[in-house]
Amino acid sequence: MENETVHALTLPMTSLSRSLPVDDDAILVAEANDGDREAFERLVERHQNRVFRLAGRFFRHREDVEEAAQDTFLTAWTKLGTYKAKAPFEHWLTRVCLNTCYMRLRREKPQERLPAEIGSEAGDPNARLDAERLLARLEPRDRFILQLLHGEGWSTTEIAAQLGWTVSNVKVRAFRARRRLRQLVEAG
Amino acid sequence: MNCRQARKLLTHSMGANAQARRHAASCGACSRFATRLKEIDRALVAPRSEISPPPGFARRVRSRLAPTEDLIGWAALRLLPATLAVVLLLSWLNLRGESVQNAAAENPTDAVVSWMLDLNVGDGS
Known part of the structure; x- marks a missing residue:
């Protein structure tokens, strides 16, 4: 207990969050709500992997994933006041991320970005390429829902x-x- | 079970429905259908891209955050033309009202007219 106090006191304390447990999103959210950008930056650091992983479900190209992740956090910043802390922050952020991805996908046209080749995934690369091409021919909203049902298993x-x-x-x-x-699939 | 029913079940289960698979085992076309669906299922489960956040991503996001304090300033600035238009309109209406009142005040009443006419008659005589 004493060690914890000493540790907290020796940390550079630019804001309240510096002296609190690092896993406490609620504190960071409260500070960010007060306009503390540093607190929000820490929230981004804490959740960026999850947001990138989720955005990576829907987009193949790095720039699309990065833009979707960035849009997610920028939207989260402007709408942070609507987060009521009834559920964990990461659930709320997941919702923001999914909606952001969905909106981006809706702007895409089917077949806009066909996969040119498939990387090192296991299995028959031709069969996988065929599957990817079929998925690319789906409307983005259809692909989105199938991704959540079968990709995420929700x-x-x-x-x-x-x-x-x-x-x-x-x-x-x-x-x-x-x-x-x-x-x-029937049409081939 | 016919092919149509089997394919519906296969699509719903992404090729996993046992009853439909039994049908597919005895039907070449449905077997190919099931194989393609399985591959699509694999493509859906595998992430389309495994991209990690680049170094400095959080800082870059921070630099692009909309300044909350300035948002009010921006809103005020965006409302400025409308505010000016309203002020100008009100001023114009006010001036117009005054000029109408002045004009009404300047109109000679019957008494003044008759007085002027009498005076003129008197002056002329």
């Missing part, structure tokens, strides 16, 4: 909760996405 209820959509809306979108996928 249920329709979880997707609804994360995106703020109704469960029936998610089900309808999932049904349409699967029907389009079936048509594409």
Whole structure:
């Protein structure tokens, strides 16, 4: 206990967050809400890996992933006042990230960026390329919902909760996405 | 189970439905369909890109944060033309009202007219 106090006191204390446990997002959020950019920068540092991983689910190119991640944090900064701390901050940030990715995908046209080649993934590279090309022919909104259902393994209820959509809306979108996928696979 | 039903089930389960797979085992076209779906499922599960945040990403985000204090200033600045237009309009309406009142005040009443006419008659005589 004494050691903890000494440790806290010896840290450079430019703000309240410096003396508090590093895993306390709530403190950083409160400080960021008061306009503390340094606190927000620390929030970015703490959550950037997760946001990049999530954005990496939807975009192939580095610049797209980076832009989506950056837009996520910039949106989070401007909307931080709407975060009510009823759920963990990272859940709220996930929602912001998913909505950001969705909006970016909606601006993309299908087949806008076909994969030229597949890297070192295991399996038959031709089969994988074929699969990627089929996915690229889907409408972005259909790919988005399939990615969440099968890529993230979320249920329709979880997707609804994360995106703020109704469960029936998610089900309808999932049904349409699967029907389009079936048509594409059948068409070859 | 026919091909249509099997493919619906295969799509819903991404090729994993046992009943549909049994059908696919005896149907070449549905077997190929199931194989392609499995590959699509693998593509969905694998991340499209595994990109780590570049060094200094958080600092770069920080440098692009909208200044909250200045947001109010910006809002005020953006409202400036509208505010000026309203002020000008009100001023113009005010001036117009005054000129109408002045004009009304300058209009001679019947009594003044008759007085002037009498005076003129008197002057002329």
